[in-house]
Each structure stands twice: as structure tokens, then as C-alpha cells.
Amino acid sequence: MKRFLGFVKKEFLHIFRDYRTLIILFGIPAAQIMIFGYVVSNDLKDAGVAFLDLSRDEVTQKLTDKICSSGFFRLTETLTSYNDIDKILKKGKTKAVIVFQKDFGRDLFAEGKTTMSVIADGSEPNMATLVTNYITAITTDFNIEQARAPGGAVSLISAQVRMFYNPSLQGHYMFVPGVITLIMILICALMTSVTITREKEFGTMEVLLVSPLRPTQIILGKVTPYFILSFINVIVILLLSWFVFGLPVKGSLVLLLAESMLYILMSLSLGILISTVSSTMQQAIFISMVGMMLPTILLSGFIYPIENMPWIYNWVSAIMPPRYFIIIIKDIMIKGTGFAYIWKETLILAFMTMVFIWLSIRNFRIRLH
Amino acid sequence: MTGQSVISVSNLVKKFGSFVANDNLSFEVYEGEIFGFLGANGAGKTTTIRILSGLSEPTSGKVVVAGFDAKKEPEKIKKNIGYMCQKFSLYEDLTVKENITLYGGIYGMSKNLIRERTAMLLEKLSFQAWGDRLISSLPLGFKQKLAFSIAILHEPRIVYLDEPTGGVDPITRRQFWEMIYETAARGITVFVTTHYMDEAEYCDRVSIMNEGRIVALDTPEGLKKSYNASSIEEVFVKIARPK
Amino acid sequence: MQTVIESSGICKKFGETVALDNITFNVGESEIFGLIGPDGAGKTTLFRIITTISLPDSGSMKVLGLDAIAGFRELRRRIGYMPGRFSLYQDLSVEENLEFYATVFGTTVKENYDLISDIYSHIEPFKKRLAGKLSGGMKQKLALSCALIHKPDLLVLDEPTTGVDAVSRQEFWDMLRKLRQHNITIIVSTPYMDEAMRCDRVGLIQGGRILTVDNPENIRTGFSAILYRIRAAEKYRLLIALRKYSGISSAYPFGDSVHATFRTGRIDESFREFLRSEGMENVTIEESPADIEDRFLELMAAVKTEQGK
Numbered sequence: 045m046k047r048f049l050g051f052v053k054k055e056f057l058h059i060f061r062d063y064r065t066l067i068i069l070f071g072i073p074a075a076q077i078m079i080f081g082y083v084v085s086n087d088l089k090d091a092g093v094a095f096l097d098l099s100r101d102e103v104t105q106k107l108t109d110k111i112c113s114s115g116f117f118r119l120t121e122t123l124t125s126y127n128d129i130d131k132i133l134k135k136g137k138t139k140a141v142i143v144f145q146k147d148f149g150r151d152l153f154a155e156g157k158t159t160m161s162v163i164a165d166g167s168e169p170n171m172a173t174l175v176t177n178y179i180t181a182i183t184t185d186f187n188i189e190q191a192r193a194p195g196g197a198v199s200l201i202s203a204q205v206r207m208f209y210n211p212s213l214q215g216h217y218m219f220v221p222g223v224i225t226l227i228m229i230l231i232c233a234l235m236t237s238v239t240i241t242r243e244k245e246f247g248t249m250e251v252l253l254v255s256p257l258r259p260t261q262i263i264l265g266k267v268t269p270y271f272i273l274s275f276i277n278v279i280v281i282l283l284l285s286w287f288v289f290g291l292p293v294k295g296s297l298v299l300l301l302a303e304s305m306l307y308i309l310m311s312l313s314l315g316i317l318i319s320t321v322s323s324t325m326q327q328a329i330f331i332s333m334v335g336m337m338l339p340t341i342l343l344s345g346f347i348y349p350i351e352n353m354p355w356i357y358n359w360v361s362a363i364m365p366p367r368y369f370i371i372i373i374k375d376i377m378i379k380g381t382g383f384a385y386i387w388k389e390t391l392i393l394a395f396m397t398m399v400f401i402w403l404s405i406r407n408f409r410i411r412l413h
Numbered sequence: 414m415t416g417q418s419v420i421s422v423s424n425l426v427k428k429f430g431s432f433v434a435n436d437n438l439s440f441e442v443y444e445g446e447i448f449g450f451l452g453a454n455g456a457g458k459t460t461t462i463r464i465l466s467g468l469s470e471p472t473s474g475k476v477v478v479a480g481f482d483a484k485k486e487p488e489k490i491k492k493n494i495g496y497m498c499q500k501f502s503l504y505e506d507l508t509v510k511e512n513i514t515l516y517g518g519i520y521g522m523s524k525n526l527i528r529e530r531t532a533m534l535l536e537k538l539s540f541q542a543w544g545d546r547l548i549s550s551l552p553l554g555f556k557q558k559l560a561f562s563i564a565i566l567h568e569p570r571i572v573y574l575d576e577p578t579g580g581v582d583p584i585t586r587r588q589f590w591e592m593i594y595e596t597a598a599r600g601i602t603v604f605v606t607t608h609y610m611d612e613a614e615y616c617d618r619v620s621i622m623n624e625g626r627i628v629a630l631d632t633p634e635g636l637k638k639s640y641n642a643s644s645i646e647e648v649f650v651k652i653a654r655p656k
Numbered sequence: 657m658q659t660v661i662e663s664s665g666i667c668k669k670f671g672e673t674v675a676l677d678n679i680t681f682n683v684g685e686s687e688i689f690g691l692i693g694p695d696g697a698g699k700t701t702l703f704r705i706i707t708t709i710s711l712p713d714s715g716s717m718k719v720l721g722l723d724a725i726a727g728f729r730e731l732r733r734r735i736g737y738m739p740g741r742f743s744l745y746q747d748l749s750v751e752e753n754l755e756f757y758a759t760v761f762g763t764t765v766k767e768n769y770d771l772i773s774d775i776y777s778h779i780e781p782f783k784k785r786l787a788g789k790l791s792g793g794m795k796q797k798l799a800l801s802c803a804l805i806h807k808p809d810l811l812v813l814d815e816p817t818t819g820v821d822a823v824s825r826q827e828f829w830d831m832l833r834k835l836r837q838h839n840i841t842i843i844v845s846t847p848y849m850d851e852a853m854r855c856d857r858v859g860l861i862q863g864g865r866i867l868t869v870d871n872p873e874n875i876r877t878g879f880s881a882i883l884y885r886i887r888a889a890e891k892y893r894l895l896i897a898l899r900k901y902s903g904i905s906s907a908y909p910f911g912d913s914v915h916a917t918f919r920t921g922r923i924d925e926s927f928r929e930f931l932r933s934e935g936m937e938n939v940t941i942e943e944s945p946a947d948i949e950d951r952f953l954e955l956m957a958a959v960k961t962e963q964g965k
Contacts, residue, residue, distance in 0.1 A: 050759030054748065061747045247741040251802075254707045254737040255760045256729070410728070411709045453821040454792045553696050580818070580847040582694035582862060583953050584960075587908045594892035594909070608821050611850055614911030633912050646822050646850070653823045 047257060051265030058239065059269060065235070069273055073227045073281050091175055092120040092138040096129065101149035107160075107201070110186055111142070116178050133165045134381055136371065140164040140175045157200035164205065167378040176205045220285040221373040224278060225366045226340050228304070229311040232274050233336055236315030237328040239266055245324055259408045267312045274308045275301075294380030300373065303390065307369045310393055313400035314365070320407035340366045368392050416444040419570050419602045420465060425474035427460050434460040436625035437474070444570075447593060447603045449613040449633075451645075452622030453653045458606055461622075462573060465604070467491045479570040492520065495564035498575035502560040505549040509540065512548060513563055520567040534562045554585030561592055571602040579609055590615050610646035619645060621652050628652055658685040658721075660810055660841040661706060665715035668701055668864075675701040677864040679715070683843055683857075686836055690855030690872075691845040692952075698864040699845040700740055703814050706843065707737045720809055733761070736808030736840075740815045742799035746788030750779055750798055753787050754805060761806030771838055772801045775831050793824030800831065804840075811835070813844040817851065829854045849949040860952050867955040872948055879946035879954060881905065881917040888939045897934040903927065908953060915950055 059065050093111065097104050112119045120138045123129065132138045143161040151158040162179050164172040180203045187200055243249040252262060278301070285291040293300055315332070322328040343350075343357060344366035350358060361367050368389040375381040383390070420442035427435040434457045442448045452458045463469035465478055467487030476483035479493035496502075503512050510531060517527035535541050538558055548556060557578070565572050577593075578586040593615075597603050605616060613619050613633065620630040629636055629652060633645055640648040661683035668676040676698045683689040691699050704710035705717055708728035717724040722731055744753050754776070758765050769776075779794050779801075787798060796816055803811060813832075817825045829851070832842055844855070852858045852872050859869040868875055888894040895914055898907040903926075907916040918927070923941070931939050 047760055047762060050756060054745070054752070054756045057748055057752060058745070246743065246746070247739045248743040248745060250704075250709060250739045251737055251743040251757070252760070253709045254732055254735055255757075256733045256762065257760055411711060453823055553694070580695035582697070582956065583849065583949055584956050585694070587910075587953075590909045591892075591895065594895065598892050608819065608825075609848065610822050611848070611911070615909065646826075649822045650826055653821070 055269040090118045093117045094121040094138045094141045096123040096143045098146045099144045099148035103149035104144040162205045225370045232311030233315035234332040237318035240319035241325045241328040278304045295376035300376045310397040316404040317400050421477040423475045426472045428472045445597050445600045447597050447617045449616030449619035450606045456622040457625040493570045495569040495572035497560050497564035503548045510544045516563045574605045576607045613645040662718040666712045667714045681869045687856045689843045690858040692852045693861035697861045734809045736803035736811045738803040738813045742795045744787040751783040757802040758805045763806050768807045776801045792820045811842045852948045876948045879951045883946045884916050885913045885944040886941050887913040
């Protein structure tokens with residue numbers, strides 16, 4: 045135990061002595077939060093929509109068909125009551141619910157105009173904006189078609205848009221979870237892999253190997269300081285988003301922190317795995333950056349909605365741990381859902397962590413070559 | 414040996430802030446001479462060599478290398494010197510020929526000249542069969558000899574060697590020294606820095622630096638005589654650690 | 657005398673390259689054993705097998721009476737190892753480095769201070785300085801202190817004097833001498849022939865093979881021919897001339913002279929005549945005892961002709 049503590053102390057000395065490490069550790073998260081203030085927009089494809097049709101007449105049927113056959117949307121469910129809206133949005137597959145109130149068609153013919161409601165999932169502001177814009181456009185198109193039809197009269201349907209979860213559609217609601225996800229995996233994996241390969245490069249690993257230290261002591265000694273620092277980091281980011289953007293954690297804070305710990309552990313074990321396959325710091329940095337930063341940004345649903353990706357990227361994204369943590373953290377922070385909604389993702393992360401640890405231990409040699 | 418002087422240093426001083434790295438150095442190195450430049454770690458050798466190769470400017474004093482003033486014409490000095498250090502002088506992932514071509518190109522040699530000298534060089538080293546092999550696949554001794562040949566490919570006036578034979582086997586070492594002798598006989602001045610006192614014994618003259626000054630400069634034999642020592646190593650230790 | 661290292665038939669390949677070829681030798685207790693050979697001879701590979709961090713392809717290695725493979729746990733407690741590059745944490749201070757290695761080996765600096773005091777006292781005034789800011793000689797002393805801090809029974813030093821100036825090298829060898837009082841066996845590698853004379857026994861290694869193992873004096877006197885030291889003002893011309901002489905057996909530059917042996921054993925007047933005909937004046941020729949390096953050259957040449965057959 046004394047050996048282990050001595051090792052941990054040494055790691056802390058390394059970290060605190062190198063101001064660059066500290067900047068990376070605590071400066072970059074803050075910078076990232078500012079940098080990712082604006083979210084990239086893009087095209088829509090097969091977004092899930094649900095309908096709550098309380099009128100069930102010819103007009104609503106036609107409009108529903110038009111929206112669903114546009115190629116932009118996909119019908120996920122037909123609802124029967126207002127109470128279902130919240131439930132189906134929380135499931136995450138449905139990006140918007142379109143509501144036709146009672147006597148929709150009759151009102152249209154009688155008064156020449158009527159209103160439909162579009163309720164979008166605002167926790168993904170990028171997606172929500174796209175969805176509502178497209179629905180509005182399709183509706184306008186529908187209006188023109190109706191007017192041109194033989195015997196058609198000028199009639200107007202306007203779409204009234206409402207956002208759930210993020211009423212003012214603020215972008216940072218989206219990117220704070222994204223930044224936490226990205227930062228944690230980067231820092232944890234990058235730092236641990238670099239610190240282990242550094243020992244290899246400077247030849248100190250050789251002496252550690254020729255010492256009574258066990259591999260598990262070396263690995264745990266490397267991981268412990270970063271685990272503690274990363275956890276502090278999560279708290280700092282949450283506080284930062286609270287004070288700078290006024291973003292509260294809607295769900296259980298305890299659950300969020302527990303899930304973060306799992307994610308940090310996953311990232312650390314990934315870092316160790318990287319270090320076991322790379323022999324220089326350069327390699328470790330390269331693998332961590334190219335192998336993780338870009339996929340995390342591009343494929344985890346952080347910026348580009350996974351729904352819009354070609355199937356092959358969608359598959360690749362399925363093996364990206366950040367994808368699952370983004371769902372977890374968004375659900376807890378923004379939607380306020382509980383464990384019942386995210387147990388699947390949690391399980392996947394836990395499974396990945398175990399795979400990484402298993403692979404690392406298998407790869408970590410007690411000898412060279 | 415009193416040929417033409419190719420390195421002429423008088424009252425060279427180099428300061429870094431208040432730290433005096435070179436304290437009033439004066440010495441001459443002659444054409445075709447093998448000059449050993451010794452000193453303990455931190456004695457100021459590296460600083461001097463940087464100035465002699467035009468990489469750094471003297472604080473005061475006059476330094477003339479290959480006929481050019483180190484203060485005014487450092488670029489011309491660089492064209493007239495060659496440099497080889499024990500490690501990192503060849504690109505391991507390029508072939509022998511590619512390394513030669515690259516180096517020749519850096520020194521502005523024409524394609525024909527490079528081709529001609531490459532053939533000559535490979536023949537002299539009996540390397541013809543190795544021209545298209547990667548450097549990384551060559552034995553250490555070959556690399557060393559090749560690195561030296563490349564350093565003098567552009568026929569410089571002076572070649573600087575940093576611990577040229579450290580770590581090579583005794584036979585290769587001797588072949589290497591024969592190459593150095595041959596080079597010096599052609600009139601190229603060879604300037605050797607080393608920690609390896611055995612290497613110093615091969616030089617025509619040897620200078621020993623200590624704390625920024627040159628404290629001894631003579632032939633190996635002369636040094637051994639005046640310090641009443643049996644080897645340069647003994648001379649060195651007597652100078653650097655006076656009892 | 658007890659045997660501390662017992663290597664028999666150790667072979668190791670990396671892909672196609674043979675790093676170690678049937679290495680057999682012993683190191684006795686409290687001995688300073690030098691492994692002398694050029695870079696790439698296999699010194700580091702052999703040391704890694706001794707220190708249990710590399711496995712041989714075949715052969716057996718016994719260290720401190722234990723098998724280096726099966727007994728690695730126990731051995732790692734009892735070996736002090738200083739790899740080729742000084743394994744120090746550059747960003748930790750002198751003191752922190754030493755303390756870290758002490759805790760890793762389950763001891764304290766205080767406990768074994770008497771063992772390292774001779775060495776550590778040189779660098780103690782700089783104990784707050786970062787290891788990366790030390791000179792080569794001081795780094796070497798710190799690395800040695802770190803390798804000694806757990807009072808190992810066997811000290812394995814891989815090229816401890818490379819890149820260190822002559823004064824520090826001499827101090828270093830003096831320290832190793834003193835360590836013998838503490839019953840520590842030392843195996844040290846170096847590419848520098850002149851350091852061979854400072855060891856109790858040496859093994860000459862080249863191309864993964866041990867050419868000979870003996871005490872330095874025996875190796876030196878094992879030189880089989882009569883050696884002449886020949887000097888002239890123009891060394892290169894002398895060398896060229898010697899190569900032309902039909903009776904020459906070997907001629908190598910050696911510092912300010914040329915070491916030569918002759919087919920006829922002793923030289924006669926015809927050789928001097930030959931030199932005169934080559935225009936070499938003022939040549940001094942003297943019979944000289946061989947150096948250990950002369951013997952190494954002789955052994956290497958023998959291996960080469962053997963391989964040539």
C-alpha cells in the first residue's frame with residue numbers, strides 16, 4: 045500500500061509540476077465551452093415524428109401523408125392523447141409531435157384558416173430547428189397545392205411551434221453535455237496513455253518493471269490521480285455551465301455524477317489500452333487525438349445528429365462510447381429523466397469499460413518485447 | 414604542422430547574460446589538421462562549435478572560419494563546413510542513395526555532380542550493392558562511415574565531428590580513423606570533439622577546455638610530456654580536477 | 657566463491673536478427689564484471705534477460721541462485737538496475753527521485769543511506785534541483801544512487817559511462833570499487849575498451865557472441881603475436897606504406913602510432929629498408945606489450961576469417 049501511495053504521490057508531482065498538463069486539464073474545458081457556442085446546422089433525413097390527430101378527417105390525413113412521404117420524416121407513432129407527448133419525446137426517437145386539434149378540417153373550410161401545433165424536442169436545438177423549419181415548409185407547400193386543386197379555395201394552415209425541454213432553444217443546452225463528453229474522454233485517455241508511454245520513452249518503465257511493483261499497482265497508480273482530477277473537472281464544468289449559461293441539472297445530480305464516474309473510468313481504461321499498444325508519446329497522442337477526438341466530435345451525435353448519418357457511420361458510431369454518454373448526460377441534465385430511461389446506455393458503457401480493462405491487462409507486459 | 418590557417422580565433426568571448434561561456438579564447442587550426450577539441454560537460458565546447466559553424470554570434474573577438482568572418486558572413490561559413498554527429502545524421506527511412514542525393518541537394522550540388530560523387534563514394538566504401546538499401550537496415554559501422562562520407566560530400570574546408578567513433582567496434586573504429594586520415598591528407602581540416610580520450614590520441618593537436626577557457630593546447634605527445642602523464646585521459650583528469 | 661550469474665546457452669532473436677548467440681558465462685560474488693563490446697553487440701539484450709524483463713528464446717539464466725524466468729518476482733526485489741538511458745524522472749527533483757525509488761522498493765532513504773552516502777554526497781547540495789537540469793555526471797550519480805537505494809545484491813549497469821566526461825567516468829569507477837566492500841556484485845557494460853582494465857573480469861562481446869571471458873590481464877597477455885608500435889610524423893603515409901609491405905600481418909592505427917604484427921614474427925633489416933625505399937624517414941619502431949584492445953581486434957579478426965570460410 046505504501047508503494048502504491050508513493051507512486052500516486054509521484055504522479056501528482058508530475059501533474060502539478062507541468063503547467064501544460066494543468067492547462068490541458070482545466071483550461072481547455074472552459075475554452076471548449078466557449079468555442080462550441082455555435083452549433084453546425086445540416087440537412088434532415090428520416091427524422092422521427094409522431095402525430096396526435098384528434099380530428100381524423102380528409103385534410104389531416106392528406107397532410108400527414110405529405111409529411112411522411114417527403115423523405116425528411118418518418119412516422120414513429122400515432123398518439124391518442126396529449127399525455128403521451130412527453131413520454132414519446134423522452135424516448136428520444138421522436139424529434140417532434142404534430143398535433144391536429146378537433147375539427148381541424150371543418151375549421152379550415154369554414155374559416156379558411158386554422159392552426160396545427162408542432163411540439164419539438166428542444167434538448168437538441170439543432171435538430172429541433174431543422175425539424176420545425178421543414179414541417180413549416182411542407183405545410184406551406186400543402187397550402188399552395190390545395191389552392192390550385194380544382195375547386196379549391198384559398199385556405200391557410202399555419203404551424204404553431206412549441207419547444208419542449210428547452211423552450212428558448214438555446215444552443216448551449218446542447219453543447220454543454222457534448223463538451224463534458226468530449227473533454228472527459230480526451231483528457232482521461234490522452235493523459236493516461238501519454239503518462240504511461242512517457243515512462244517507456246524515458247526508460248523509467250524499465251526500472252519500474254525491474255522493481256517489486258505489480259502491473260496493477262502501476263496501472264492503478266497512474267489512473268487514480270487522473271480519476272480524481274477528472275471528477276473535479278466534471279464538477280467544474282457543471283458549475284461553469286450553471287454560472288455562465290444558467291444551465292441547471294434537471295435530473296438527479298447524484299445519478300449524473302455516478303454516470304460520470306463510470307464514463308471517466310471507461311475513458312481511463314481506454315487510455316491504458318492505448319498506452320499498451322503505443323511505444324512513444326507521439327503515437328499515444330496521435331491515437332488519442334485522431335482516434336478519439338474527431339470521431340467523438342463527428343460521430344457521437346455531439347454535432348451531427350446520428351439519424352442523419354449514412355448507415356455505415358451510424359454503425360461506426362455505435363461502437364463510440366461517447367455516443368452513449370451523450371445520451372445519458374443529455375437525458376439527465378436537460379430532460380430530467382431517471383435511470384429507467386438510460387439503463388441500456390449505462391450497461392453498454394459498463395460493458396465497454398470491462399472490455400477495455402480486460403484488454404489492457406492482457407496487453408500490459410511484465411516484460412519488454 | 415604550419416599550413417594555412419582555416420580557423421582563426423582571437424579573443425573570442427561569448428556571454429549569456431552574466432554567464433561567460435567562452436572566456437577570451439584564442440587559437441588557430443590549420444589546413445589538413447586533425448584537431449581534437451576536448452572539455453568536460455559544460456566547459457563551453459558546444460558554444461564554441463556553434464560559433465565556429467556560424468550558428469551563433471560571438472559577443473566580442475574575431476573569429477574567421479574558412480576565410481569568412483563569423484559575425485558578418487555566417488552563411489558563407491555554413492557552405493564551407495561539414496558536420497557529423499554520432500547520432501541522428503542520416504534519415505533511417507531513406508535509402509543510402511536518397512540520403513546522399515538529399516544532402517548534395519541541400520548544399521546546392523548539381524545533379525551530375527551528385528551522381529558522380531555518389532558512385533565514387535559507394536565504390537570507395539565498397540558499398541555498391543547497398544545503394545538502394547534503407548539506412549535502418551545497415552550495420553552501425555556502415556552508417557558511421559557513410560555519415561562521414563556524406564558530411565564531406567560537398568568538399569568542405571572543415572568538417573566537425575562530434576564523438577565520431579563512440580560505441581563502434583574496434584575494427585570499424587580503425588577503418589573510420591583511416592578515413593579521417595585520408596580526408597585530412599586531402600587538405601580538409603577535421604575538428605573532433607569527444608568525451609572519449611582514446612579518440613584524442615589520434616589527433617594531431619589537442620586542446621582542452623575548462624570553465625570557458627582553453628587551458629592546454631599541444632600535440633598529444635607534448636601534452637603528455639608537460640603534464641607528466643601516460644595518456645590524454647590522465648592529462649584531462651589532472652586539468653579538470655586538480656588535486 | 658558463489659556464482660551470482662550463471663548464463664548457459666542463452667539465445668535470443670528479434671525476427672531474423674540474432675541478438676544473442678549461445679551466451680555462456682559466470683559472474684562470481686562481489687565481482688565487478690565488465691561486458692565490453694560495441695553498440696549492437698547484444699549487451700542491453702543480455703542485461704534485460706538478467707534483470708528478468710526479457711525472455712531468452714533458449715538457454716538458461718540463473719541469477720542469485722534463482723531462475724530468471726520462474727523467480728522473477730523475488731529477483732526484482734534483489735536486483736538494482738540502471739538502464740542505458742539514465743532512468744530518472746526529469747521533472748522531479750533529485751530528492752524526489754531518490755525517495756520515489758526508495759518507496760517503490762519498500763524502503764526509505766534513511767535506511768540505506770550509508771550505502772549511497774559516498775555517491776549521494778556529491779549531489780546532495782543540489783537535492784532540490786530537477787533531475788533534468790543536472791549535468792551528465794550528476795545524473796549518472798543520481799541514477800546510481802537510485803539503483804542502490806534498496807541495497808540490491810546484484811547491480812546491473814548498462815553503459816553507465818556513455819556520454820559522461822572523463823573526470824566523471826573516473827569518479828564513477830572509483831565509486832564502483834568502493835561498493836565492493838558492501839558485498840554487492842556488479843555487472844557493467846561499456847563500449848569503451850579502456851574501462852575493461854578496471855574490472856575484475858571481463859567478457860568481450862561482439863555480434864551477439866562472447867569472444868572471451870577472463871580477467872583483463874589474461875586477456876591482454878593472450879595476444880598471440882609480437883606487437884610493434886611504429887610511429888612517424890605522417891601517420892597516414894606510414895599506414896599506407898605498411899599495408900604495401902608483403903610481410904605485414906596486421907596494421908591498425910592506434911592513437912599516435914600504428915600497431916603492427918608481421919608474418920615473420922620479428923622484424924628484420926629488410927623491413928627498415930622497405931620503409932626507407934618508401935621514403936619514410938624518422939620512423940620509430942619498438943616492441944610493445946599488447947593492449948586489451950589489440951587482443952579484441954585479434955579475436956574479432958579471427959571470427960571474421962572463420963565466418964568467411
